[in-house]
Amino acid sequence: MKKLFTLITILLAFAQAFAQQQFGSVSGTVTTRDGSPAVYVSVGVKDHSNGNMTNDKGQFRIGRLRPGTYTLVVSAINLGKQEKEIVIKAGENSTENFVLDINNAQLQEVEIKEKNNKIKIDNPSQSLRLNEPVLEAAQNIQIVSNTAIRDQQIISMSDGLIRNVSGAVRLEHWGDLYTNITMRGSQIQAFRNGFNVVNSYWGPLTEDMSFVDHIEFVKGPAGFMVSNGDPAGLYNVVTKKPTGQTKGEFSLTGGSFGLYRATLDLDGKLSKDGKFLYRLNVAGQKKGTHREFEENNRFSIAPVVSYQFDDNTKLTFEYTYQNARMSDVGSYYVFGSEYAKYPVGFTQYQPGLPLTNINDHSAFLKLDHKLSDKWTFSAEASYFNYQQKGSSLWPSSVRGDTVVRSVGIWDAKSEMTMARGTLTGDITTGAVRHRILGGIDVGTKKYFADWGQSHALDTEADPFISTDPNYGTPSNGYPVWDRTLGLEARAINAGGTQDQQYAGFYAQDELGFLENMIRLTIAGRYTYVKQSSFGGDPISSKKVTPRLGLSVSVDKQTSFYGLYDQAFTPQAAARLINGGSVKPITGNNIEFGIKRDWFGGQWNTTFAIYQITKNNEATATANSTPANPQSMLLGQRRAKGIEFDLRGEILPGLTLTANYALTDSKVTSVGDVTDGSVKVGDVVPGYSKHTINGWLNYKLQSGPLKGSGISAGFTGLLDRATDTWSPSTVRLPDYFKIDAGLFWEGSKMRISGNVFNVANKYLYSGSYYSWLNAYYWQTEAPRNYRLSVSYRF
Structure with a gap:
């Protein structure tokens, strides 16, 4: 195992050194007109497959660009696009910053409106502490959105929710008292906002969907993220939080x-x-x-x-x-x-x-x-x-x-x-x-x-x-x-x-x-x-x-x-x-x-x-x-x-x-x-x-x-x-x-x-x-x- 890890490290270092000589990159920050970071805004390269989203600080970085001239495109939901021409040089990083002609409250409003109508959620909650999109995580994570809950008229955790996740079943239903979900052959642990809320075989009491924003199903062990858990996985109920919108x-x-x-x-x-x-x-x-x-x-x-x-x-x-x-x-x-x-x-x-x-x-x-x-x-x-x-x-x-x-x-x-x-x-x-x-x-x-x-x-x-x-x-x-x-x-x-x-x-x-x-x-x-x-x-x-x-x-x-x-x-x-x-x-x-x-x-x-x-x-x-x-x-x-x-x-x-x-x-x-x-x-x-x-x-x-x-x-x-x-x-x-x-x-x-x-x-x-x-x-x-x-x- 030690030799394999050493070999992987050497190969990755060699590939990185080679890539530095062949490619360039661009990075920068996207802010709104009031100076706030524009979070999760799309940044892409026109007519090119490369692109990224800004992080929670409004920062972005796009790599693996061959030397040449490109058009950088920044877009947000329901807003017009902004474009800038950039020049990429081999082994160098270019810096370009953008300011959106909208304040942060307005940006949040359109983002929230879009989020509330989505079946697919790209980023896990902060309670999972991953700090990366689901697509990049080395684990199978499935998120049931509030839109799915609304469309299927689900009113509690034990009310048909698991149809949205592969392999999840219920046994010993206990009516609507306890949820008790099994997945990958075992009963998985119940979490709320990142805390393990299981204190006996029978609990916890099923959550009413009125205060639930979405539910994250993490498959496999996740002790590094959210405390003790079963090797089969867990579900994490994420409750509704203030959005800043009235x-x-x-x-x-x-x-x-x-x-x-x-x-x-x-x-x-x-x-x-x-x-x-x-x-x-x-x-x-x-x-x-x-x-x-x-x-x-x-x-x-x-x-x-x-x-x-x-x-x-x-x-x-x-x-x-x-x-x-x-x-x-x-x-x-x-x-x-x-x-x-x-x-x-x-x-x-x-x-x-x-x-x-x-x-x-x-x-x-x-x-x-x-x-x-x-x-x-x-x-x-x-x-x-x-x-x-x-x-x-x-x-x-x-x-x-x-x-x-x-x-x-x-x-x-x-x-x-x-x-x-x-x-x-x-x-x-x-x-x-x-x-x-x-x-x-x-x-x-x-x-x-x-x-x-x-x-x-x-x-x-x-x-x-x-x-x-x-x-x-x-x-x-x-x-x-x-x-x-x-x-x-x-x-x-x-x-x-x-x-x-x-x-x-x-x-x-x-x-x-x-x-x-x-x-x-x-x-x-x-x-x-x-x-x-x-x-x-x-x-x-x-x-x-x-x-x-x-x-x-x-x-x-x-x-x-x-x-x-x-x-x-x-x-x-x-x-x-x-x-x-x-x-x-x-x-x-x-x-x-x-x-x-x-x-x-x-x-x-x-x-x-x-x-x-x-x-x-x-x-x-x-x-x-x-x-x-x-x-x-x-x-x-x-x-x-x-x-x-x-x-x-x-x-x-x-x-x-x-x-x-x-x-x-x-x-x-x-x-x-x-x-x-x-x-x-x-x-x-x-x-x-x-x-x-x-x-x-x-x-x-x-x-x-x-x-x-x-x-x-x-x-x-x-x-x-x-x-x-x-x-x-x-x-x-x-x-x-x-x-x-x-x-x-x-x-x-x-x-x-x-x-x-x-x-x-x-x-x-x-x-x-x-x-x-x-x-x-x-x-x-x-x-x-x-x-x-x-x-x-």
């Missing part, structure tokens, strides 16, 4: 099963000089489901304020509160002797049970400070507080069509405090560009849960009969919970405690050669973790994980990349069947890919092939129950596959999101703690071998019906392995769903209506549960409708 939007949505929803988005200035900004998002929702007696009522409020002290320093504070009043966890499931035995709207839920009440608070504080034109420092802190008072419905016995339903208390509290400091630099030494990233992140996470009390609703002599359901007073009455003790004491008695502390240090240098056409990433992270669960003694682990990536741009629109990365991930609480404790997951990812922007960056394709190895992973046994969770060690598993994503505007008014993934995950060695049900070569449940998605949106660009449009999409899951470990040989059938809609959009108003599950198919997920010797499944809604009206002001 604007607002009000929206009403109604739909099937008693859906009533209203949202308000306000954006503006709190001071005349524009230094003090705010953003406020409010949402309220009342919603039932296709199953009787269920409710999913939500309220959220998300204020954000920012203050720009001077040109170099900015402080942002953000608070989000979500309240959910939902039916008993477990109400979404049906148990029986075979899959899909009962009607799609059938329920074994018991009306009269108190709704589960959740209060979810989160706060972020971020300080950004520009140390110089080359260096930037940011300090961030976050606090999360989740409180749940409710219960979980789960049967204690299933015999054919008769069920004894049982309810267990589930009161819980999650508290997390996390912080990080990051230093980024963009410097040049000789002919080599360095994008430098370094920093530290620390966190403390605590989870308490009382699941130690249970009550059977029915008796063996008088059970619930699924073929002749009686939703009157249950034969054994309703539960009465003892909440005399505080939650923490009850959690200790029930063994429902989890605690984790971590600290990480990371450093990365991306070296750019040949005018940044070749980018070599060298990075490393040190992580220390101390954790305990189920009342056991705390255990600690530490590890250094390296990262090596190479990205090569063939031209300004095409790049090839290769990546080797390692991961070190604390596991959610698991109780091993031998009484031992689980260790953090270690693993690695090897990946190669091709990225290409088409037709001037209007749309993009990404193709990736990968192999992920995970060690020490714990998984639930077939006999695990909510009241008595049991886990075993797989030992080692290997996931491999291919992914293809396409998104963007194919033709004027015609946008397309399409993707395909082939996934395969199997056990490669068995751990020393097992119930004997696992052997080498077994499929590791948690994925669909083939996933294929598409969403097409077309809007008329002219004529009397200008602004009208049609949309349609589908999701296919073939050869599903999204169940859990079980001895059953019955597999889930293939899944195929079609959605479609109509819309009209004017300068101020948008009206949209969608039909979901157009074919009215019986769609479900589930698994065999050996502890009950029964199947359970959760149906999705039959054909249903939504209508939204929004007004911008």
